[in-house]
Each structure stands twice: as structure tokens, then as C-alpha cells.
Amino acid sequence: MQYYCAPLEGITSWHYRNLHHRYFPGVDRYYTPFLSPSQHHVFSKREQKEIHRARNQGVPVVPQLMTRQAEDFIWAANALFDLGYQEVNLNLGCPSGTVVAKGKGAGFLARREELYRFLEEVFQRVSGPVSIKTRLGLKDPEEFWPVLACYNQFPIAELTVHFRVQKDFYRNPVRREGLARVLAESRHPVCYNGDLVTDADFKALKGAHPAVERVMAGRGLMADPSLICRQKGGGPLKxxxxxxxxxxxxxxxxxxxxxxxxxxxxxxxxxxxxxxxxxxxxxxxxxxxxxxxxxxxxxxxxxxxxxxxxxxxxxxxx
Ligand SMILES: Cc1cc2nc3c(=O)[nH]c(=O)nc-3n(C[C@H](O)[C@H](O)[C@H](O)COP(=O)(O)O)c2cc1C
Structure with missing residues (x-):
């Protein structure tokens, strides 16, 4: 099983990732909170710090980007590959009202044709692997099936699915009902995300879905930084x-x-x-x-x- 630390804007900064990796080893990947590549094709000062190689030395980091402009994504992703990153992640899950109104994050899921053209252009021109972190849709989890059919047409490195829709924000219970079908129908490796907080949560997920090989934890890991370390055999939190x-x-x-x-x-x-x-x-x-x-x-x-x-x-x- 691969265990990932979810990106949490305002929390999982490079300082957090470095120290967490040292104190609680075991996380296979840390995703950065989203960077927003602009049309000017320069990273902001804050973003430059976030992705600076020396600040991420020895930590398995995947930078995340959020945009609906293929040109800007391609520029940023290739700049990150040039810096030595092995993979770049696309955010298709952010539920914030302002983000969604701009057709970004989870808002992009409602513009399927545009999303298809975006991915087509991206996968023609990026120089390294691109993974996606997605929600199920905006209002109804059934929206996911045509979105998944779209994802299946591209060589996505990995698909992390947060099993909520945009209107759930982070509150409503996760909609895990569709997980078996997602695992069966996705052409890509699937990473499960949503409400993994205790050892029992991991056990229940593995028991119900033995095919799950990758999991991502966010808030549970922020509450108990030893959560993943423990899944890998570490002792209780001191x-x-x-x-x-x-x-x-x-x-x-x-x-x-x-x-x-x-x-x-x-x-x-x-x-x-x-x-x-x-x-x-x-x-x-x-x-x-x-x-x-x-x-x-x-x-x-x-x-x-x-x-x-x-x-x-x-x-x-x-
Ligand atoms: C405060 C906060 C900030 C977040 N920032 C990001 C982000 O920058 N990029 C992203 O893909 N998801 C972001 N998320 C979503 C988490 O990565 C994760 O998908 C979500 O919290 C569900 O997983 P969990 O139940 O394990 O926390 C954020 C969530 C919270 C609560």
C-alpha cells in the first residue's frame, strides 16, 4: 500500500512537509497545496519557495497546479520537470465558490468538452508524468462516469479521487458507494481519498476494497501526524x-x-x-x-x- 499526504493549503507547506517527513517517516508522497500558474509564466515568490529544490531535499514531493489554461499548465509543469520533479498533479477538486465560478478546480468537471481539449493539449506537450486529483462532480456523484470516461482516454499517471461532490465541500459523509466501480473502470491506478482518520478506517477500507493500493490522508493526518507512520508499523504517538x-x-x-x-x-x-x-x-x-x-x-x-x-x-x- 502506498500512503500519501494530501495537500492542505495553509498547512502542508514545505516547512511542514520537511519536518513531518523527519519526525514521522512513512509517507510515500507529499502533494504541495495548489500553485496557480498565471499567463505571465513566472512563479510567485511564495510559489518559488514552495518548490525550491533545496527546500524539498530528500522529501518525495509532487507539486500540484490549478488552472484551466492548457498553455499555463504546460509551462508550469515543464518548468517543474526541469527542476527535477518526477510528477505534477492537476487539481480538479477544489470546491471554493470563487475557484468554481472561474471554471477551475471542481468547476472544470462541469465543462467536459473543454476539459477533454485541455487534457489533449497537455498530454501532447508535457515532458513528464501528470496525475489528477478529482472530486466526483459538482452536485451528483453520477456526474463522475462520463468524467472517468474522459480521463480514460489520456495517459494519466494516477487518479486520486476524493469521494465527494463540490457541493459537499468537506462536510457531508464521503460517497464511497462508487469506489468499486471506479476501481473496475479506471484505466489508471486509483488513489482513494476521504475521511481516513483512524487505524480502523484504514482497516475497514482495505477489508471492503482489497484492490485499493494507494490512499491519501488529509485532515486525519493533520490531527494525528503519526497516522501513516503507524500504518507502516510505527509505534503509538508519543x-x-x-x-x-x-x-x-x-x-x-x-x-x-x-x-x-x-x-x-x-x-x-x-x-x-x-x-x-x-x-x-x-x-x-x-x-x-x-x-x-x-x-x-x-x-x-x-x-x-x-x-x-x-x-x-x-x-x-x-
Ligand atoms: C484547509 C484545506 C485545504 C485544502 N487544500 C487543498 C489543495 O491545495 N489542493 C487539493 O487538491 N486539495 C486540498 N484540500 C483537500 C484535501 O487535499 C483532501 O482532499 C480533503 O481534505 C479530503 O481528505 P481528508 O478527508 O483525508 O481530509 C484541502 C482541504 C482542506 C480542509
Whole structure:
């Protein structure tokens, strides 16, 4: 089984990926949060940092792009292959209203003919493997079958399917009913994504669908960074390891942003999930969420680790 770390914009930055890879080895691939190649064919300063080779040294990283302009995708993908990346991923799943209104992310799924022409041009002109991360559709999971027929006509390296439709955002239960058919009908290796949070979730998925060979975890992994490490035989999460990981990540952001306040804001995004791994954490998490002063943030993290029990698995909190 291959285990992937999902891209989460605002959380799985290069700092996170590097440290996670060191503290909790076992993830076979980390996908970057999406980059948005523009018509000017230059990566923004932030994007340049994200993909800089030295910053991703020794970590298996797949950069992700989101655009509906073939020309811009081809430029960016080839630039990434020139930098040494082995694969580039296309985002066809982002559910954000503004993204979808522009026909990008999950919005592209509703423009099938245009998507076909986009993929045709891309696969003629890219110089390396391209994978896709997709949702099932916009409103109805049945929308996926013609989309899958379209994917099947191209040499896609791998198809990661987040088993939700756009209107589900991240809330509604995953729509796993179609998984067996997707596995049977896809010409490409399929990676399952959606709501893998506990060891039991992995076991249940493997039991019900032994043909699944690739899985991607997002929020569950943010709540319990040892989740994948454990699937590969690692031991239970130790409090001191978690503390060391989070402290080092925070200090890394402090240096990088030259601002403890901005580092705190970044860490709060992770704590939204991380907090679910602590028992009776509501009160302290509320203080942490509302903190505008980094001293309050640091003090609250200290109290969380000093006062609260670590749960064996995250409680559903998102
Ligand atoms: C805060 C947040 C940011 C995300 N950013 C991205 C992104 O940049 N690219 C992408 O393909 N998916 C993104 N996703 C979706 C996740 O990669 C993943 O598909 C989704 O969370 C479902 O998997 P999970 O249930 O394991 O979390 C994001 C999700 C969240 C919650």
C-alpha cells in the first residue's frame, strides 16, 4: 500500500512537509497545496519557495497546479520537470465558490468538452508524468462516469479521487458507494481519498476494497501526524515527539516569517485539527483560537501539553 499526504493549503507547506517527513517517516508522497500558474509564466515568490529544490531535499514531493489554461499548465509543469520533479498533479477538486465560478478546480468537471481539449493539449506537450486529483462532480456523484470516461482516454499517471461532490465541500459523509466501480473502470491506478482518520478506517477500507493500493490522508493526518507512520508499523504517538514536532514547526515559521504573530496564525490552522487529539480540549482550544498575542498562544500550547490527555485517536471535531 502506498500512503500519501494530501495537500492542505495553509498547512502542508514545505516547512511542514520537511519536518513531518523527519519526525514521522512513512509517507510515500507529499502533494504541495495548489500553485496557480498565471499567463505571465513566472512563479510567485511564495510559489518559488514552495518548490525550491533545496527546500524539498530528500522529501518525495509532487507539486500540484490549478488552472484551466492548457498553455499555463504546460509551462508550469515543464518548468517543474526541469527542476527535477518526477510528477505534477492537476487539481480538479477544489470546491471554493470563487475557484468554481472561474471554471477551475471542481468547476472544470462541469465543462467536459473543454476539459477533454485541455487534457489533449497537455498530454501532447508535457515532458513528464501528470496525475489528477478529482472530486466526483459538482452536485451528483453520477456526474463522475462520463468524467472517468474522459480521463480514460489520456495517459494519466494516477487518479486520486476524493469521494465527494463540490457541493459537499468537506462536510457531508464521503460517497464511497462508487469506489468499486471506479476501481473496475479506471484505466489508471486509483488513489482513494476521504475521511481516513483512524487505524480502523484504514482497516475497514482495505477489508471492503482489497484492490485499493494507494490512499491519501488529509485532515486525519493533520490531527494525528503519526497516522501513516503507524500504518507502516510505527509505534503509538508519543507526547514528547508531538511536542517536539510542533515546537520545531512553530520556530521554523517564526524564522521564515520573521514574525511570531504570523507564525502563530499559521500554527492555528494546524491546531484546528491537532486539537482534536486532546481530551477535553474545548476550553483551551477556544483560548488558542482567539489568541491575537503570540505570548498567549505559546502559553496555551504549554497548558495543553501540561494539562490534557492525549487521545489514542482524534475525536471527530471538524
Ligand atoms: C484547509 C484545506 C485545504 C485544502 N487544500 C487543498 C489543495 O491545495 N489542493 C487539493 O487538491 N486539495 C486540498 N484540500 C483537500 C484535501 O487535499 C483532501 O482532499 C480533503 O481534505 C479530503 O481528505 P481528508 O478527508 O483525508 O481530509 C484541502 C482541504 C482542506 C480542509
Amino acid at each position: 507526547r514528547e515527539t508531538l511536542r517536539a514536532f510542533l515546537d520545531e514547526l512553530y520556530e521554523c515559521y517564526c524564522v521564515c516569517f520573521d514574525s511570531r504573530r504570523n507564525a502563530m496564525l499559521r500554527m492555528k490552522e494546524l491546531w484546528f485539527y491537532q486539537g482534536c487529539l486532546f481530551q477535553d480540549s474545548e476550553k483551551l482550544l477556544k483560548i488558542l483560537r482567539k489568541a491575537t498575542d503570540w505570548r498567549v498562544y505559546e502559553d496555551t500550547v504549554e497548558r495543553i501539553f501540561g494539562e490534557l490527555e492525549l487521545l489514542p485517536e482524534p475525536r471527530a471535531g471538524w
